[in-house]
Amino acid sequence: MSSTAFGLLIEKINEIYALRSGLSLMGWDQETYMPTRGGEGRAQAMAALTQVITDKYTHELVGKLLDECNPQDLNAREQALVREFKRDRDLYIRLPNDLSAKIARVTSEAQNVWFQAKKANDAKLFLPTLQKIIELMREKAKALGGEKCMYDTLLDIYEPGCTTKELDPLLTELGKFSHEILEINTSNKKTSQQELLGEKVPSFPLDKQKIFSLQILADMGFNLEAGRLDVSAHPFTDGLHPCDVRLTTRFLENEPLAGLFGTLHEGGHGLYEQGFESSHYLSPMAEAVSLGIHESQSRIWENQVGRSPAFWEYAFPLWCQLFPEQMLGITLEQWLKYVNRVACSYIRVEADEVTYNLHIVLRYKMEKALIEGDLQVADVPPVWDKLAQELLNLEPKEASFGFLQDIHWSAGLIGYFPTYALGSCYAAQLFEAALKAHPGLEREFSAGHFTTFREWLRMNIHSQGREHLPASLMLRATGMKPNVDAFKRHLRKRYTVN
Amino acid sequence: MSSTAFGLLIEKINEIYALRSGLSLMGWDQETYMPTRGGEGRAQAMAALTQVITDKYTHELVGKLLDECNPQDLNAREQALVREFKRDRDLYIRLPNDLSAKIARVTSEAQNVWFQAKKANDAKLFLPTLQKIIELMREKAKALGGEKCMYDTLLDIYEPGCTTKELDPLLTELGKFSHEILEINTSNKKTSQQELLGEKVPSFPLDKQKIFSLQILADMGFNLEAGRLDVSAHPFTDGLHPCDVRLTTRFLENEPLAGLFGTLHEGGHGLYEQGFESSHYLSPMAEAVSLGIHESQSRIWENQVGRSPAFWEYAFPLWCQLFPEQMLGITLEQWLKYVNRVACSYIRVEADEVTYNLHIVLRYKMEKALIEGDLQVADVPPVWDKLAQELLNLEPKEASFGFLQDIHWSAGLIGYFPTYALGSCYAAQLFEAALKAHPGLEREFSAGHFTTFREWLRMNIHSQGREHLPASLMLRATGMKPNVDAFKRHLRKRYTVN
Numbered sequence: 001m002s003s004t005a006f007g008l009l010i011e012k013i014n015e016i017y018a019l020r021s022g023l024s025l026m027g028w029d030q031e032t033y034m035p036t037r038g039g040e041g042r043a044q045a046m047a048a049l050t051q052v053i054t055d056k057y058t059h060e061l062v063g064k065l066l067d068e069c070n071p072q073d074l075n076a077r078e079q080a081l082v083r084e085f086k087r088d089r090d091l092y093i094r095l096p097n098d099l100s101a102k103i104a105r106v107t108s109e110a111q112n113v114w115f116q117a118k119k120a121n122d123a124k125l126f127l128p129t130l131q132k133i134i135e136l137m138r139e140k141a142k143a144l145g146g147e148k149c150m151y152d153t154l155l156d157i158y159e160p161g162c163t164t165k166e167l168d169p170l171l172t173e174l175g176k177f178s179h180e181i182l183e184i185n186t187s188n189k190k191t192s193q194q195e196l197l198g199e200k201v202p203s204f205p206l207d208k209q210k211i212f213s214l215q216i217l218a219d220m221g222f223n224l225e226a227g228r229l230d231v232s233a234h235p236f237t238d239g240l241h242p243c244d245v246r247l248t249t250r251f252l253e254n255e256p257l258a259g260l261f262g263t264l265h266e267g268g269h270g271l272y273e274q275g276f277e278s279s280h281y282l283s284p285m286a287e288a289v290s291l292g293i294h295e296s297q298s299r300i301w302e303n304q305v306g307r308s309p310a311f312w313e314y315a316f317p318l319w320c321q322l323f324p325e326q327m328l329g330i331t332l333e334q335w336l337k338y339v340n341r342v343a344c345s346y347i348r349v350e351a352d353e354v355t356y357n358l359h360i361v362l363r364y365k366m367e368k369a370l371i372e373g374d375l376q377v378a379d380v381p382p383v384w385d386k387l388a389q390e391l392l393n394l395e396p397k398e399a400s401f402g403f404l405q406d407i408h409w410s411a412g413l414i415g416y417f418p419t420y421a422l423g424s425c426y427a428a429q430l431f432e433a434a435l436k437a438h439p440g441l442e443r444e445f446s447a448g449h450f451t452t453f454r455e456w457l458r459m460n461i462h463s464q465g466r467e468h469l470p471a472s473l474m475l476r477a478t479g480m481k482p483n484v485d486a487f488k489r490h491l492r493k494r495y496t497v498n
Numbered sequence: 499m500s501s502t503a504f505g506l507l508i509e510k511i512n513e514i515y516a517l518r519s520g521l522s523l524m525g526w527d528q529e530t531y532m533p534t535r536g537g538e539g540r541a542q543a544m545a546a547l548t549q550v551i552t553d554k555y556t557h558e559l560v561g562k563l564l565d566e567c568n569p570q571d572l573n574a575r576e577q578a579l580v581r582e583f584k585r586d587r588d589l590y591i592r593l594p595n596d597l598s599a600k601i602a603r604v605t606s607e608a609q610n611v612w613f614q615a616k617k618a619n620d621a622k623l624f625l626p627t628l629q630k631i632i633e634l635m636r637e638k639a640k641a642l643g644g645e646k647c648m649y650d651t652l653l654d655i656y657e658p659g660c661t662t663k664e665l666d667p668l669l670t671e672l673g674k675f676s677h678e679i680l681e682i683n684t685s686n687k688k689t690s691q692q693e694l695l696g697e698k699v700p701s702f703p704l705d706k707q708k709i710f711s712l713q714i715l716a717d718m719g720f721n722l723e724a725g726r727l728d729v730s731a732h733p734f735t736d737g738l739h740p741c742d743v744r745l746t747t748r749f750l751e752n753e754p755l756a757g758l759f760g761t762l763h764e765g766g767h768g769l770y771e772q773g774f775e776s777s778h779y780l781s782p783m784a785e786a787v788s789l790g791i792h793e794s795q796s797r798i799w800e801n802q803v804g805r806s807p808a809f810w811e812y813a814f815p816l817w818c819q820l821f822p823e824q825m826l827g828i829t830l831e832q833w834l835k836y837v838n839r840v841a842c843s844y845i846r847v848e849a850d851e852v853t854y855n856l857h858i859v860l861r862y863k864m865e866k867a868l869i870e871g872d873l874q875v876a877d878v879p880p881v882w883d884k885l886a887q888e889l890l891n892l893e894p895k896e897a898s899f900g901f902l903q904d905i906h907w908s909a910g911l912i913g914y915f916p917t918y919a920l921g922s923c924y925a926a927q928l929f930e931a932a933l934k935a936h937p938g939l940e941r942e943f944s945a946g947h948f949t950t951f952r953e954w955l956r957m958n959i960h961s962q963g964r965e966h967l968p969a970s971l972m973l974r975a976t977g978m979k980p981n982v983d984a985f986k987r988h989l990r991k992r993y994t995v996n
Contacts, residue, residue, distance in 0.1 A: 014542070018545070019550065022520050038738070048513050241540075244539055
């Protein structure tokens with residue numbers, strides 16, 4: 001009986017997701033509280049649990065239960081659950097165990113090599129390792145996708161259904177447009193902190209920054225009884241379970257926006273992780289559908305909300321209350337200019353909303369060419385410099401400001417970068433749709449009320465889990481397929497008017 | 499070939515211990531950083547991983563490898579490793595899966611019932627649950643031990659090789675002796691904080707208490723790069739891995755010794771967890787041999803070291819430096835009297851070194867009688883009151899000051915309490931042996947030097963892992979079988995002289 005098969009399958013799936021929750025905790029702890037010498041034991045524990053999870057996914061009985069599930073006995077959500085679980089399972093099955101183990105080993109070692117190379121500013125130190133990784137990723141793409149375009153196969157892991165056919169024109173247009181906005185901004189605007197806030201850069205004590213961040217999270221509606229905020233070297237979100245969502249940020253005394261925008265960004269991810277339907281906990285229906293959609297949730301809170309004048313009408317008085325001396329003589333108008341300054345920078349994660357896109361275009365071009373064999377690893381440094389010059393007007397600088405700045409390639413995360421740009425496009429599209437549904441949204445923001453907005457996101461995105469693939473989810477939520485137009489309108493409005 | 503069988507077996511064992519390290523992390527996190535609503539998901543994750551670990555222990559192939567290991571090809575440590583792993587495995591095999599699951603479910607629910615009953619001070623609320631637990635523990639004892647004395651079977655889980663035959667006289671003597679010391683102390687000594695430190699009880703800021711605790715840990719030789727100190731409601735130690743040992747304590751503003759003695763106690767446990775041979779990591783040879791031996795390591799640092807005049811010669815100036823105002827006018831002599839005051843109290847975990855033993859005698863008598871059928875659950879409250887009167891001169895009080903005070907029974911930990919008293923006996927015996935080997939030890943303490951002592955413990959206890967059972971380990975380390983004499987000498991010297 002297929003209903004029994006489905007019931008048994010759900011038990012197996014719940015078990016896998018429960019184990020994955022343990023693995024998530026190990027990852028979170030590694031970045032937050034693990035003592036320095038705990039790394040080796042942790043790596044062994046994570047490898048052992050990863051193997052257990054792989055064995056559970058690929059177990060014969062699970063395959064049998066999948067075969068026995070009769071779609072006619074299942075509702076749409078259940079059918080999607082089976083489809084998505086099968087999709088994940090197929091990746092485990094298609095990837096040979098020894099290739100998977102080799103990737104785990106090489107990328108684990110590579111992250112250390114990358115770290116050393118970055119520290120030493122030495123491109124050559126990392127190139128042989130990058131060579132190995134590119135080869136392994138090509139092997140992986142072939143194993144998973146057969147004759148399919150290799151880069152598409154890798155991309156599909158992170159953004160199901162998305163292909164270079166749609167990405168190429170989208171990113172070309174986004175790059176071109178961002179470059180135009182950049183030109184306007186650099187030619188006639190002040191950009192440095194000193195120019196905007198005065199000669200003396202104020203210092204903002206970390207404990208008060210944390211109080212502010214927690215207040216903002218609470219007002220956003222992030223449930224702090226079902227999650228927490230910690231500090232780590234690089235901000236991230238780890239959804240162990242929808243009732244246990246861990247955010248991290250980093251607070252810097254002299255860059256007060258780093259911690260806050262880290263919080264808003266991760267808080268957006270966190271609301272997604274907390275927003276799944278409880279009836280589907282521990283299954284793919286209580287899981288983000290793609291990295292691009294996940295990123296749309298972080299960016300919409302960081303950029304559409306957090307950089308808006310409406311948000312600061314509410315937040316500025318709170319901020320000034322916490323930092324009266326530091327903010328003395330700084331007006332809301334000045335502050336907004338500081339928040340929304342545009343300037344080229346070498347480091348992607350420090351980039352503003354406009355130039356960020358150009359960083360993504362650069363990485364996309366390069367990693368696609370590397371995977372498709374159109375770029376040799378040895379040529380990565382000069383090609384990087386050339387593209388950085390073309391796209392971002394940046395003079396060549398040390399490798400740690402160039403291709404060594406990101407951890408992604410060393411971790412084997414290829415096909416991952418474009419989802420950041422997709423996230424920005426989705427965010428703008430979603431925000432326009434939310435505004436259309438609730439024209440008074442920004443008035444609510446300026447009073448510190450985010451419930452309408454959060455619930456709109458919850459209904460249209462969070463609670464959907466993985467029922468619809470990203471393109472279809474966007475169509476349902478906004479009436480439009482994914483496109484760059486809304487994001488262009490957003491950038492034009494925020495960065496060219498006045 | 500048996501050497502190959504042993505090699506393969508070690509791989510399996512390492513894998514199991516790596517997974518258990520993940521389970522430990524989940525337990526630690528639950529008590530430290532897990533958000534309140536994370537409990538249900540965590541319980542599911544821990545149950546799933548526990549099942550995986552059970553499956554790995556009981557796997558047929560593991561049994562086959564055990565059979566194929568030829569002891570003649572193994573050295574003594576390897577033989578012990580196989581013996582101890584087999585011992586653990588046998589417990590998993592003998593305990594029927596459904597009984598194990600039932601115990602997990604009932605004790606999980608019971609802890610909540612216990613918590614509610616304790617809060618409401620309502621004995622009757624917990625008695626039906628206790629009834630179920632006692633029945634399950636009897637069932638467990640029968641499954642594990644067959645015809646053996648049921649309480650012995652449960653005791654053996656926590657203290658391998660120990661039986662009521664040795665425990666009965668030991669605890670009777672310890673109880674009688676502690677009672678005598680108590681009589682001497684209550685009749686002619688001041689005991690309250692006010693009497694000893696002055697009318698106004700000073701307040702000791704928590705952050706400074708933590709600084710002091712971390713300093714003491716570092717001086718003890720606890721490696722803070724391979725471990726950490728956090729705060730939890732009840733202090734505990736969780737050795738995820740010898741390179742990742744997590745201690746917790748609790749700091750109270752008006753009871754400055756709670757945090758410090760929590761730290762010393764857990765620090766002692768922590769040194770044991772950090773002190774195993776690295777060549778045996780992830781195996782029973784890098785694991786504590788028993789709870790009693792574990793407790794000896796915590797108590798020796800808490801009591802033999804931490805309550806000694808020598809220790810305070812070193813620690814008192816540091817303490818006064820951190821709390822100059824609070825300690826104004828208090829002499830080292832006064833402080834030592836405060837540290838070593840003896841007085842009956844209702845709560846075991848707050849008891850001093852002398853009366854603590856009487857709490858254990860009480861619990862031992864009761865739980866043994868419950869398991870052996872000589873005491874009915876309905877009679878627990880009146881019998882508790884009667885024993886508390888006899889042993890500790892305590893008038894009957896609410897149930898939360900009586901049998902509801904401890905979590906153990908609700909968690910199904912029966913046969914566990916006596917290991918606390920064994921720990922005290924072992925500690926005294928070990929300390930005498932260490933002093934005999936190094937007569938200058940206490941002079942070293944007073945200068946803040948603990949290396950000789952720690953290394954003696956490491957050589958004689960920590961690095962031995964589970965090679966020798968507790969009684970044999972004690973014989974090797976001290977030349978004597980476990981006995982109560984050294985502890986009596988320790989108590990007599992500290993609590994009756996002057």
